[in-house]
Amino acid sequence: MSIKLLHQIIDKHLRPVIADSSTPSLVIGDFNVDARQSTVLTDVIQQVNSATHTGGAILDHVYWTGETDRIATEVVGSHWSDHNIVAVRIGDVVATAAQDSSQVNRPPSTSRLFTSASSRARCRRPEQTSTPSKSSTSSAVPSSSSTQSTALQQRTLPRISTTCSFLDGALGPNRSHMEIDLPIEEFFRQYELRVLKARGDGHCLRYSWSKSTELPVNNIKQQILAEYDVNSAMYQDAGVDRRELERYVVDRNHMLNSVDAVLNVLCNAYRVTAFVVGQKYEYRQEGPVPVGNVMEVRRIRCNQGQSTSGRVLLWKTAEHYDSLG
Numbered sequence: 001m002s003i004k005l006l007h008q009i010i011d012k013h014l015r016p017v018i019a020d021s022s023t024p025s026l027v028i029g030d031f032n033v034d035a036r037q038s039t040v041l042t043d044v045i046q047q048v049n050s051a052t053h054t055g056g057a058i059l060d061h062v063y064w065t066g067e068t069d070r071i072a073t074e075v076v077g078s079h080w081s082d083h084n085i086v087a088v089r090i091g092d093v094v095a096t097a098a099q100d101s102s103q104v105n106r107p108p109s110t111s112r113l114f115t116s117a118s119s120r121a122r123c124r125r126p127e128q129t130s131t132p133s134k135s136s137t138s139s140a141v142p143s144s145s146s147t148q149s150t151a152l153q154q155r156t157l158p159r160i161s162t163t164c165s166f167l168d169g170a171l172g173p174n175r176s177h178m179e180i181d182l183p184i185e186e187f188f189r190q191y192e193l194r195v196l197k198a199r200g201d202g203h204c205l206r207y208s209w210s211k212s213t214e215l216p217v218n219n220i221k222q223q224i225l226a227e228y229d230v231n232s233a234m235y236q237d238a239g240v241d242r243r244e245l246e247r248y249v250v251d252r253n254h255m256l257n258s259v260d261a262v263l264n265v266l267c268n269a270y271r272v273t274a275f276v277v278g279q280k281y282e283y284r285q286e287g288p289v290p291v292g293n294v295m296e297v298r299r300i301r302c303n304q305g306q307s308t309s310g311r312v313l314l315w316k317t318a319e320h321y322d323s324l325g
Helices: 003-020 094-100 142-155 158-171 184-190 204-213 217-230 232-237 242-251 257-270
Strands: 026-030 060-064 071-076 085-090 177-180 273-284 287-300 311-317 320-324
Touching (some): 158 273, 158 287, 184 273, 204 217, 204 257, 204 320, 242 257, 257 287
Parallel strands (some): 273 311
Antiparallel strands (some): 071 085, 177 287, 273 287, 311 320
């Protein structure tokens, strides 16, 4: 759709609704227009000031016709999409929003609305042409999670620590996603990584997390739900439903909205930082299509407000997770 046609549609359908409304209007969405260059409602203030796309553009806009001190926006990193989450608060929120800005992996809290071009993380392994050689404010159970994080640090392989340190430095303090012009197989060769394959039966994330941490699968299952219970208000405000998590844990139902948050929940529960690497894919109607010799890197931090040296390294192939060792 051209910019001209987009403006025509807005003028015909959207502006009359805003004009006839006796209450403040909120317009939010992915407009595929970089707000740094142009906006689609030129007479309404666009509220998002940080990049919402991994390419650095502000493609997700928030327009508000009410008083500007009654709305606050926050861009939250997303590991499952090339768009970040845009969280919106309406009400007496400006001071509270500023206080929350340090929570890197904290799901959005009260009165937030979301827009994100996320794709469902199905757990199935696509056909592969090659395989690398074999050469929260508090955790679910604070004392045990802290101990587990320390144990993870102690038994992390040197090559995994080296790889994660490189990725951490390359991403810097603020980015959660980047692309590297390098075939994923070459990356594995350079860092002497080997793939520890996980079953693709709907729980590949749990299995790969177990292989990376050497923790029992049942322990991980319990920690997912325990972490949710301790910080239930935080997760509920983010739209994460416990019943959906239970269905995922028990029935391997990975087609639910709340499943997108499982990796964040795991990082929060075990107080670790996860790095997910993999071939870059474009998601089309006919399925995922690899993009040349380009790999993607995503970093998911825990929300503890304190640094942690516990690290987990995973390989994502389209919609399937494996561990790296």
